[in-house]
Amino acid sequence: MPKRSRVKREPIRPILAAILAGGIFFILSSIWALSTPPSSVPDEASHFIRAAAVAHGEFYGTAGDAHNGTVYVDVPAGVAYSHNFTCNAFKPDITVTTCMDQRPTDPSATVSTSTTAGLNAPGYYILTGWPSLLINGDSSLYAMRLAGALVASIPVAILFGALTRLRVGRWPYLAVGAILTPMTFYLSGSVNPNGLEATSILAVFATTLLLSRKTLSTRATLGYLALMLISGVLLMSTRSISILWLVIALAVGLLMGEGKVIGALLRRPVTWIIGALGVIAGLATVGWYLTAPDVGSPPPGGLMRGEFGTALAMLNSTGNQIIGWIGEFGWLDTPAPIFTPIVWGGAILITFIVGFSVAGKKNRLIIAGLLAVTLFMPTVVQTMVVHELGQIWQGRYMLAMALLTLLVCSIVMSDARLPWPSIRRPALAVFALLWAAHVAAYILVIKRYSIGINYPLLQMFVAPTWTTPFGIPILALIIAFSLVLAGGLWLLWKLADSVPLDEDALDLRRLREPEALRA
Template identity: 35%
Template sequence: MLALLSALWAWATPPSASPDEPAHIVRAASVVRGELFGEPSKDGHIVAVPRYVGDAHRLTCSAFHPELSAACPLPAAGSPDDTVLAPTTAGLYNPLYYALVGWPTLIAHDASGIVGMRLVSALLSSLFAALAFAVVWTMRSRRVPLLAFAVAVTPMLLFLSGSVNPNAVEATATLAVFCGMLAIVLSPDPARLRGRAAIVAVAAVLAVNARGLSPLWVLVALAVPLLLADRSTLRALFRRPAVLLTAGLIGAGTLAAVAWTLATNSLANAIAHPEEAQAFPLVGAPPLTGFSNVLFDTVEYAHGLIGLFGWLDTPAPGIVLYGWGLAVGAIAVGALLVLRGRRLAAAIALIAAFVLLPPLVQAAYIHGGGMIWQGRYALPLFLCLVIGVAALLADQPFADGAAWRRLRVLVLIGAAGGQLWAFAAALRRYAVGSAGSLHTFLFGDAAWAPVGGVLPVLLATTAVIVVAALLLLRATDREADALVIDPAVAPAVRPAAADRAARRAIPG
């Protein structure tokens, strides 16, 4: 379902209509052709790519102008497969993601190669989200965190999944790392340890190499679940070969990511070579300015986690933003009110990371590079916060009985309605402009329309959202069976039938 929803977003999003997508398209096409850097210039690194890839820069006529439709002028004449020179501002970024998604351009000889890259990116991000879901499914108390996926998977995550951009893959891979670690600590099971460790290792290696800041998010995903374990549990875990191998693989992947970032100076290239980078506001401002600007605008930046489409110029409808914010706030406040001990400490750590790490990053960057922060950059932290806090709340009294039945129906109806409303609003913006006629959008001759027309896309999306909601409703209907616990790994954990106080001896 996630892959289908992401593919529908890819279908409904015009070429080059997501943030910085032309730069990522050019980067991916150049990496799979063996060109890792290109020549630096004031417009980015110049690389050789097929003409249809280079023309992605020409299809941004409506960027930052939500009142305009996506009906852009046609690219320049010439064979779409001719080799041309094109700039990319992503020319120093870690090549792993781009190598994974760029290969369709080696097969296709026209704009279908870009569609192929979008679909591959959608599959990658959906794969890791599915792995995270599957790991949570194996946990003893699973209903609450499974339902929380309806809140964590925002329209913005699906929008980014359906574009050529490492942001969504970074976020879902980090979530897979986090869920794997949570399952290992909260629901230890020797029969599943190797599989969980393999998911953590593969997801972590990809995640740390997705973007420059990715190692920081993965560190949070690895460290916070360990707050739930006592010393004896940690000693037992780190005697397991699977855990040691996983730690070694993650360490090697992280070293490779950090080495690339330091060797290319990709995070600070704009500071070292301002003539080769876009200028951002407030260059030269003190760190406190960057910290306070992002901290005090946390709610505003959160729009970029829920729904800020186009080139971050088209917010989701206000009621969608409000409803999602209410759900996330209820999860966070509920955790602070009812959790105790290690679980409370882990919840506070997740909330603090989400609130404080973005301001700290901006504080470190502002003097030399200006204000660069965007809300979508914190998607990995957001996913870990929502799923993690929900998992910590999973054994509370509300997760059973009539109250639970009402809660999950309310959440799923709200999430499904919000997804469809946000999708329709974004599609309308592309088709007729954000203030364009609703009648023309649905029934008239829209200036731009996806292949097949507006109505078929809306109907297909509605059907997939409804099916996804029904499947999640069914998945959250029954509690997981009690798992067999290996006393060598978790000596204090008893089966689900044991009293809750004893069960919390390990997780907090």
């Protein structure tokens, strides 16, 4: 019997890949946003208040008399009430409806309240706080969450547009299934800059890699430079340390590029114009943090240790930090079911080991450097601030760098002609496990907030203590989440599986490192 020939499919258009990926990410993050009470994400109440204050034109606020890092601002009473939703923080066996104070009679009335995010750069909060200008009460809080989900979805769309234009082979698409962890969606569906930080760093790297590896037309070059600028500005709008993440993402993208392509790119005037705009945005961000008024620092929290003891404790908690990238929900009081970190940890470990193993000398150094920053920077930073702030570090703070490291590994894997026919079925099985692990984490979180972690699962459907907003049935949310997640993984699978066997490294043969570097 003659052998069936593989049908050569046309690659998906970058704009279609961007719309589909960004849309699916937005829907999944939005479902997460509607599945928990406001302020159930760490520090979200402070971010709600900061966002509403910025949207209403108050960029600085007033320092409190205690000089403890708290800033007082004027916001609608419905937004100020978000502090009350934290009454069950660190108490996973109760729901917010059992402990909240009475709601304000007029949620639109202006009141003064405190926030610990008062000096954060205003960019992120402008993008998420505008719904508070239009609606009041709990609805404004959920609307701000949805605005945050939309903003975090934009870099995901840019990421997929760049990857499909670069035609990176199948492995980055497969790796994205592991890169976008449950924690990424959870944070993106909240008012917390860590979600946008995690997605925008990927877009910065992908657009930089595309521009430094592939010679594009003048129009396309302008378009992707603009997308790189947008991604970079979004990244800088999140946290002060994100300026460092931006520099790392740009540097890695350029180091993995081609010298001739980069040289041609630098000879185009548009490159310098977009670059100048980026520098201006960076200087403005740095200037914000340098000129912000001194409001003091919060009192040290957690178990106090000396520098050496702190460093040992941080190194010893590396495993817990990694779980923080995958699923540590609520106020760190609701870890994902053990099945979830086992599956995700395995997928992450495989991506790193294979990527590092097939990399050339230069790319191995890049991966090793990224991994060192991801694993050891928490120890360095926490040791430096332990006397001033106490034990503050959380795993989600390094989520952006962890995701960047995995994406770099997957790009390197595309340069190696791994035997796809023999890997195809195991890869499909991993995707099925990732789906089950993500759904399991989602169900656990919605159970924790609807009835409490220790109650029977069935009670969540028949007699929940806390009900989801707008009367959405919990079962409907779970079904919708499961189906959309399956659709997203199916899209990744089709993108990967549609790469012809003879084009596994399409456009990458000419991009490989010189043999001297691969020795």
